[in-house]
Amino acid sequence: MTSPSQPSIRPPRPAHPALRLFIAILMALLGFIAVPAAAQTNHIAAQLVPERAAKPGETIEIAIAMRPEDGWHGYWLNPGDAGFGMGLDWELPDGAMTGAPLYPTPEPLLIGSLMNHVYEGPYAVLVPFTVPVDAAAGDALPVRLRADWLACTDRICVPEQAELSAVVTVAAEDANPSAATVSDPRFASWRQALPAPVLAKGRYQIDGGNIRIAVPLAASAQEDQPHLFFADDGIVDYAAPQNFERQGDWLIVASKARQNARAGGPLEMVLRLDTTGAGIGFTAEAGKVPAISGANIKPDSLFGSTGLALIAAAFAGGLLLNIMPCVFPILSLKALHLARAGGDGHAARREALAYTAGVVLAVLALGGVMLALRAAGSEIGWAFQLQEPATIVLLLALVVAITANLAGLFEFTLPVGVESNGGGAFMTGLLAAVAATPCTAPFMAAAMGAALLLPPVQALLLFGALGLGLATPFLAIGFIPALRRLLPRPGPWMERFRRIMAIPMALTDMALLWLGWRLGGTALLAGGVLLTLLVLALCWLVRKRQRRGLSAMLPAVAACLVALAGAGAASAFVDPQDNRPPESAIPGTLPFSEDALAQARAKGPVFLYFTADWCVTCKVNEQVAIARDPVIKAFGDNGVTVMAGDWTRRDPAITRFLSAQGAAGVPLYLWYRPGHEADQLPQVLHSQLLIDRAVLSNGKPER
Known part of the structure; x- marks a missing residue:
């Protein structure tokens, strides 16, 4: 009974069955996708901090203190393969000067095949500041700085800027010595984070596309997971493995040089000694550097923290492929199949595993073919098959048949023995993987790029993670009873929902026709339209025979032969280079x-x-x-x-x-x-x- 002072609350109306199905699938997706945080003004907070009071003509340091948010990072003076360092625009009192910024030792961050030189925690860039010689004791010197930088996560980058200011107090010439002490205790840790300067010169040698560096490092010095950074760009392949070998008071580093890199003048370098951030800075000059033994060379590997991140990226990319317009209807129909089956948990798990096997095997097969063709000398990449007219014709025939099936033009059934043992789910998984291949979802780029550089077994592991991500929503529905309970009960709505799902598949048909026109011109477009009409006619014949209780094998085989003949004709007679000019998003591109x-x-x-x-x-x-x-x-x-x-x-x-x-x-x-x-x-x-x-x-x- 409700209180008289409050309006009564009407019970919510039950959700439409189709809506409940959508919610079930959406929850399966959302359970595996992290939602990015809302954008803020600056993801790296900056502050200008003077070291202490200074006498006229004296040089102190001013710190640009940076504090990234969790998950964000800033960049070293040489950012590596991506990003860019800080831009500093000073506004100083007359007679004051600033020197070259001093950066702390950076840390390497490998994202896919891109090596970045970053700071993932709080850090400070120290800038020498010289007080004007004619400054008077007690003066308060205003120092202003307009700084810009790039703040990044492993997925996005945001250009940021800030107007910073500080005041440097001028001390008297005869000030007490205590006036020269560091007033801000943070400078001690900030200085400790700078690479320790080494007076001894190093050497480097570029030979046959490789570079070797002799780092002056006493034999007693310890290093653990070292990494060498180059202040100069264009010398070394940042993402290539760095191989280290001790030779007395020298640490020899071998890696891959950039194309066209040549030995010349001195190079500034920083060696990060261990994961604590300790490092040394030195100058290397061109000269002879001994080789290192092959036993110490570390091959590219997927096994490690970076490799796990790539596997996670491939999984997340596959997961996001489920929302593509040509994949979501297939996933929805498999969920409908579970709804029709009722609460049989054993059958649901069998269907989910069969579907997953189909998806993963299809993606592995596609990745294996791509890797094999690349090894044989073909210059291809992900979704290479969509660059061939024959593939477009086969996909068009397949999608037209799926659209006709969803629209109720005919019924597709498998033998009872095949269907009851998961054969239908397996074939649906194959179909979902084929339908998803045109796209590269977010997170996928780094993983698929790395797959081209890794040994075949490790590359296939990435493709398997992609397939597993694609199969995960249906796998979750099959194995999590709570998600299955969200599925609506079978009823007449299922047939209406099936008809609705024919719409995105029909749009995919139109997209394939447009792609055929873009790829092969009017000839391929006309052939695609003719193929569509023939397949629809054969599907109608299948329906007609099914309604009479007759076998539909003959028109079904004819449809397959028509698709194969169309693909063969497209491959033989359509020149994919004889097509319409490419479209550009911006005029003048x-x-x-x-x-x-x-x-x-x-x-x-x-x-x-x-x-x-x-x-x-x-x-x-x-x-x-x-x-x-x-x-x-x-x-x-x-x-x-x-x-x-x-x-x-x-x-x-x-x-x-x-x-x-x-x-x-x-x-x-x-x-x-x-x-x-x-x-x-x-x-x-x-x-x-x-x-x-x-x-x-x-x-x-x-x-």
Whole structure:
């Protein structure tokens, strides 16, 4: 009984059965996807801290104290394969001067095939500050700094900036010695984090694409998981393994040099000695360096903290593939099958395992074929099969048949023995994997890029993790009774829901026809339309025979033969290079070539993106982030050159470039600041990120 002062609460209406099905699948997805935190103003807080009071003409240090949020990191002066260091714009009193910033020893962070030089916890950059010689005792000298930097997680990067200020007090010439002591106790730990300078010179030698460095390190010094950082860019392949060997008072380091790297002047380097952050700084000059024994060379490996992160990325990428418009209906129908089966937990688990086996085996097979073709010399990447007209024709026939089945044009049934032993679920898993291959979901890029560089067994482990992620929602529904209880009871609504699921599959049909036109022109489009009509006609014949109680084997076999004949004709007569010109998201976009990229980089900032007509993520990014009026205006105002690489068709030059960037497929977004290597942007773009990059890239001094 309700209180008279409060309105009565009406019991909620029961959710529609289709809605309950959607909630069950959504909960299975959400249980494995972390929701990113809401964006804040700055993810790395900054503060300007003077060391102490100083006498006229004396040099002290001012700290730029940085405190990243959990999960975020900042960059060293040489950020490595991605990111960029700090930009500092000082406003000083007359006669005051600042020196070169002193950075603490960084830590390596490998994300996919990209090695970054970062700080994942609080750190401080110390800057020498000289007080004007004519400053008077007691003066309060205002120091202002406009700093900008890049804050990143393993998924996104955000350009940030801050206006910082501090006051340096001028001490008297005859001040008590205590005035010269450090007033802020943090400077002791900040100085300790700097690499200890070593006066002895090191040596380096570049030979045959490899580089060896002799580091002056006393035999008594200890190192544990060392890493060598180069302050100069363009010398070493940052992500390549570093191999170490002791030779007396020298630590010999061997790694892979960058293409066209040549020995020249002295190089500044920092050796991180262990995981505590202790390090040394030294200068190396060109000279002879002894080789190290092959027994000490450490091969690339997936087993370790970085490897586990790649496996997790592949799993998360596969999980997200379930929400693609051509995969979600298949997952929904398998959930409907469970709903129709009732509460039989044993049957649900059998179906889930069979479905998972189909998905994982299909992804492993696709990955194995890709690796084998690459080993044989073919320049291909993820979703390579969609660059072939024959594949488009086969997929079109398959998707048309699925659409007709969902729409009720015919019934597809397996023999009872096959269906009862999970054969239907297994085949559905194969189908889901095939339908998902056109896309590269977030998290997948690093994992699939690494798969191209790892030994075959470890690469297949990544593909298996991708397949397991794709199968996980249905696996969860099959093994978690609470999720199965969310499934609605069987009823007439199931047939209506099935008809609704025909709509996204029909849209996939249209997308494949459009892709055929883009890939092979009018000939492939016309052939695709004819194939669609023939398959629909044969499906209608199947239905007609089924209603009469006759065998539908003949028209079903005919449909398969029609699909194979169409694929053969497309392969033999359609030239995938004779097609319509690539579309660009922004007018005036230049087509990609390495020569054009070099010329554009010499002129100013460059935004380079790689896309394909079959890539759903690419097309969404182009519509919601790239082809936006504010972005186009920001690019024009700041002299940004836009360049696009269209990978719809097989293009060996683009494939080689993608591989060099550690990417197995598209999308790939690269930003070039003048005088800097590429920053790899996240796979899910937003327009403000591009606008901020354009503004920060314009007129910034080089490090």
